[in-house]
Amino acid sequence: SLALCVALSFAVGSVLSAIAGYVGMWVAVRSNVRVASAATRSFQEAVLVGLRAGAFSGILVVAMVLLGIITLLFTVRMIVPAHLHQMPFLLVGYSFGASFVALFAQLGGGIYTKAADVGADMVGKVESDIPEDDPRNPAVVADLVGDNVGDCAGRGADLFESIAGEILAAMILGGGLSRHLPPDGQAGFVLFPLAIHAMDLVVSGVGIIMTEVPKGAKASNVDPMEVLKSGYKISVGMAAVGIVVLCRLLLYCEAYPAAWLHFAACGLLGLATAFVFILLTQYYTDFNFPPVKQIAQASVTGHGTNVIAGMAVGMRATAAPAGVIGAVLLMSYKLGRSAFGGAAGAGLFGTAVATMGMLSTVAFVLAMDVFGPITDNAGGIVEMSEQPEHVRDITDTLDAVGNTTKAITKGFSVGSASLACFLLFSAFLDEVAEIAGRKVEAVDLATPEVFLGGFAGATLVFYFSGQCMTAVGSAAQEVVKNVRDQFRERPGIMNGSQKPDYTSCVSIVTQAALREMIQPGLIAALVPLLTGAFFRATSGGDDPLIGAKAIAGFLMFATCSGVLFAIFLNTAGGAWDNAKKYIEKGVHGGKGSSAHKAAVTGDTVGDPCKDTAGPSLHVLIKLLSTITLVCTPLFVGESHSR
Secondary structure, eight states, X not given: OHHHHHHHHHHHXXXXXHHHHHHHHHHHHHXXXXXXXXXXXXXXXXXXXXXXXXXXXXXXHHHHHHHHHHHHHHHHHHHSOOOGGGHHHHTHHHHHHHHHHHHHHHHHHHHHHHHHHHHHIIIIIIISOOOTTOTTSTTHHXXXXXXXXXXXXXXXXXXXXXXXXXXXHHHHHHHHHHTTSOGGGHHHHHHHHHHHHHHHHHHHHHHHHTOOOOTTOOTTTOOHHHHHHHHHHHHHHHHHHHHHHHHHHHSOBTTBTTHHHHHHHHHHHHHHHHHHHHHHHHHHHOTTSHHHHHHHHHHTTOHHHHHHHHHHHHHXXXXXXXXXXXXXXXXXXXXXXXXXXXXXXXXXXXXXXXXXXXXXXXXHHHHHHHHHHHHHHHHHHHHHTTOOHHHHHHXXXXXXXXXHHHHHHHHHHHHHHHHHHHHHHHHHXXXXXXXXXXXXXXXXXXXXXXXXXXXXXXXXXXHHHHHHHHHHHHHHHHHHHHHHHHHHHOGGGTTTSSOOOHXXXXXXXXXXXXXXXXXXXXXXXXXXXXXXXXXXXXXTTTOTTHHHHHHHHHHHHHHHHHHHHHHXXXXXXXXXHHHHHHHHTTGGGOTTSHHHHHHHHHHHHHHHIIIIIHHHHHHHHHHHHHHHHHTGGGGSOGGGOX
């Protein structure tokens, strides 16, 4: 029965994650032409059409997560007559299935979009001096399609599995805590995560509807990012009230009458963290702030200094988010623990509530994310249809903001991933205790097997990232060769007397994405299983739990190194991209200058960082947590199993 439940939930999670990615892409390809059309009429209309198109995708993703879990709760109850607090353990396959599909969606989409983008930029802008999204570039259609494949399909699946993993981990921790409470107060702790995300649909929807651009606004005097943030602030304010109300309704118990206040504080802490992450990411990736301007200034002296400056910005950008994550984890744990008189389980549930607070406006954040590729594609349509300069100025402004919103979502995603992984790590230890019949009292890093397991986890993060970058590089080389060949064999392309063969570039990147994503995906799935099974087989005679402890070390090291490396890759890539956009606005010589060419090189380096390796790491660290949670019996020795 357990195997059937896990298999069923895995299948449902996989299918819904795939649908989430497909819906994101389906919406984007039907919306970008509408944004391009709106840009010919007004800046105000273009902003609102782009945001509301993204909102459709964001709200649908959150709704599908809830629908899947609620449906499984009813279905699994008919297969296994378990208590409510035991039900989440039967649904762990849902998160694993979502993570597994999201990895391939994000990885394959990232390889597709960046191979096309790098190839188009290197030959088009650097070698041939033609504008971005120029229809004479044979790789331009593949580049525009890639924005939808990577940024919409990949991110939709990514956030779907983030929300699914966080909900199930919180339900497991809430179920464990509720066993110590009277029967009438148990259900609230298990169902609280579902209630938070149901509230998210309402508050994000209202925030999106109330987002308004001032009448008569122009791209030159209104920052679209501030417009989007004004709507987000409305959602945050409503979410803050909703979190307090839901904590009082679902987490109040007579034995601990003040406990709900502690958990409400944890939720508000998580909500504040989400807003802080948005501000931090905007600071490091928006060209209105010093870090991006420093990269643009470094471009004046050449390609190498641009790359050095971008890497430095990415490295510096890891400090503040890491500090915020650490502070929130510790504070929410202490607040939760004090709610139940020092119970460790309450501390863990406090971190779960903080994570839910952070994700309580995720539908709005996903709407802002999908806004990015939609406006990027709209700019491409405007360029290819040879619209007037003022229309391209509008789409360029929205595209630059879209780069920032995409970077914000990646920062938001990696922040929520780090908190969710802490919950999944705790759920993993609970699962080990359930199977072994005794708790894992400590994970001792001085034990060689535990340390080596951790070392393997950190190594996997860097090796996996290298595989992603290699995949983009090799596919981009094929695109570059194809574009050069077309320019040489069809000289009429440049004067418009001959048409490029767009199909060949689309075919190259499609085949490359399908081929190159297999090896990194297999490595991500097999390495944790082999590591735990190896240490159980070689050292299980001395300690039957050594395999599980080694995997605990593996998860700790992989999560820490993965979070920091993902922040570095995402921020550096976004900053390089917007440094190029900043120069294209006329600074340091503008388009075609030596500084612009150096900035294009930096953008080319940053492309696979921010759109392939970085986002794939978000999924990787959650996949490691979910796959080990599902496969826990492989790591526990038989002498202690029940």
